[in-house]
Amino acid sequence: MARLLRRLLVLAILGAATAAAIRALRSSRSGASTGSGTSAPTWPPISEPPPVSASSSSVAPPIAAAPVAVDTDSTWVEPLGRACPDGYPVKAAASGIYHVPGGQFYERAFPERCYTTTQAAEADGYRAAKR
Numbered sequence: 001m002a003r004l005l006r007r008l009l010v011l012a013i014l015g016a017a018t019a020a021a022i023r024a025l026r027s028s029r030s031g032a033s034t035g036s037g038t039s040a041p042t043w044p045p046i047s048e049p050p051p052v053s054a055s056s057s058s059v060a061p062p063i064a065a066a067p068v069a070v071d072t073d074s075t076w077v078e079p080l081g082r083a084c085p086d087g088y089p090v091k092a093a094a095s096g097i098y099h100v101p102g103g104q105f106y107e108r109a110f111p112e113r114c115y116t117t118t119q120a121a122e123a124d125g126y127r128a129a130k131r
Helices: 004-029 120-124
Strands: 091-092 097-099 114-117
Touching: 091 120, 097 120, 114 120
Parallel strands: none
Antiparallel strands: 091 097, 091 114
16 A cells, blocks of 8 residues: 555656646747846837839849869760769769660759760669669
8 A cells, every 4th residue: 555655656756747847848948038138039120122113023033053064075064063064964863773765753953974885884883774
């Protein structure tokens, strides 16, 4: 019987401590004063953006891609974001895998290098994607 009473007492103490911790968290989140006399900062109002004139276009002009200097003797070149330049269709990723056009993950691959052929990618240590 004493054992049961001790367990109930421990559970009651743990429950009271948990309830106190929850109350303290809720009061600190609601912005209640912590007793230090400080209050939440006041932020300046957000300014409105300047009005768009009727003469300006709502569509941004297309950005022309910079010409890529391609060394015809090289088997690989640096990619242009997620795209490879013409003549270098094989995407080699940092994971050590290369992707070919038409492959399952070709469009999602973020290339580290772009190769002319799969043989050139394999010669540099990359392996083919499994799908």
